[in-house]
Amino acid sequence: MKQNRSIPKSKYHRVDPQSLSFKLYLIYDTFMVFLIIFNLFCLAANFFLMSNIGGWFLNSIQLDEALNFYRTHLHPWVITTEAWFILFLITELFVRWVIAVIYRHHRRWFFFPFIHWYEILAIIPQLRFLRLFRAGIIVFRLHELGYNVIPESIQKRAKFYYRVIMEELSDRVVITVLDGVKHELNTSSTHRKIIHDLVDHHRTLFAQALAELLQESLAAELQQRQTLIAQNIGAIVNQAIEDTPELTQLLRLIPIVGGRIEHQIQSIGQRLGENITYGILEPLVSGSPEQPNHTYKLIAEKVSELNIDNEALEQLVESAVYESLDAIRKQVKVKQWLEDLEELDQAKE
Known part of the structure; x- marks a missing residue:
């Protein structure tokens, strides 16, 4: 049994790893x-x-x-030993x-x-399998301490199959729930009320998200x-002044300075348009x-308050x-464990 150098925290955190008590705990857990x-x-x-199956097999x-x-x-010796072992577990x-x-x-x-x-229930003869649960906990505790009780290859395989089982179970549950929700929306006469309640419940959040979106995109662009x-x-205002013939004719009646005044008015108008735009x-x-x-x-807020x-x-x-x-539903149906298995097979090739 190989030991790693570093010992992570565990239930033995009260015991010095170099002390005799720690070593006794370790030996006792391994013995159990x-x-x-x-x-x-x-x-x-x-x-x-x-x-009967055992008898038939050995006879065959x-x-x-x-x-x-x-x-x-x-x-009889096995039965007696089991009785003594139960007494030992109780003690x-x-x-x-x-x-x-x-x-x-x-x-x-x-x-x-x-x-x-689980240890108390494991004493009952009908629940002996819980003793294996205790052994698994002890093995996990030793693994936490840095002792590779279980080979790494077995650990990886056990984790893989655990992921397969949990993913398949969770996928079945989620898909069943989604199908139930969709069926309820299709058949129920109150689905419109459900959707309205859903929208009403998220109006405030929608308003907040929309305001942040406007601030991030529109404000930055402006x-x-x-x-x-x-x-x-400013150029539009300038062009508007140029396209006003009444003003041009009036200024041309003023000798000498009429053209200059016209030019100044156009410049002032353009500047005025730019300043107004900046202000807006x-x-x-x-x-x-x-x-x-x-x-x-x-x-x-006004958009979120729209009547749907x-x-x-x-x-x-x-x-x-x-x-x-x-x-x-489509994403849930994707078997992640199958993709991982294919990637592992490709890596081996």
């Missing part, structure tokens, strides 16, 4: 693992040999004398409970039987193009995504809900 596995192996072999391979010897001499559990109370391993003295419920927009508005855009580019400006908040009692809008919301359910 082998003892439990050996006990369950003997019980499983006894169950098989005492069954001409080991009936060995079977008779086991049933006559060894079977061992009581001693550990006393030690846990003395050293305050738990906040209350009566917590121990609830935390170690700020980037603010100078260009102002120049274009300034409130729209202020603020931040965390604190959108008042204008965007007001727009978002509209057939086209209801169809849009229903379509979004159904497509969302279908997209989730």
Whole structure:
């Protein structure tokens, strides 16, 4: 059994890894693992040999004398050993409970039987399989301490099959729930109310998200193009003055300075248009995504308060809900473990 250099924290955090107590705990846990596995192996072999299937199998391979010897001499010994082992488990559990109370391993003295419920149930003959659960916990505890009790290849394979089982179970549950929701929406006469309630419940969140979106996209774009927009508005005002013949004719009646005044008016108009544009855009580019400006908040609130009692809008919301359910169902049906297995096979090739 190989040991890693670093020992992570575990239930032994109260014990010095170099102390004799720690080593005794380690030896005892290792001993219990082998003892439990050996006990369950003997019980499983006894169950098989005492069954009709076991008798037929040994008779078919001409080991009936060995079977008779086991049933006559060894079977009573296995039953007696099981009784002594149960007595040992009861005594061992009581001693550990006393030690846990003395050293305050738990906040209350009566917590121990609830935390170690599987050990108490494993004493019952009909629930012997829970002893294997305890052995697994001890093995996991040793693994946490840095001892590679289980080879890494077996660990990876066990984790893979665990993921396969959990993914298949969770996928079945999720798909069943999604199909139930979709069936309810298709058959229920109250699905419109459900959708309306869903929209109403998220109006505030929608308004907040819309305000942040406007601040991030529209405000940034306006700020980037603010100078260009102002120049274009100024040019439009300038062109509007040029396209006003009454003003041109009036200024030409003024001798000498008429043309100069016309040029100044055009320049002032262009400048005025640019300044007005800057003034209009300034409130729209202020603020931040965390604190959108008042204008965007007001727009978002008004949009979120729209009445959805509209057939086209209801169809849009229903379509979004159904497509969302279908997209989730499609994603859930993807077998991630199968893709991982294919990648592993390709890597081996």
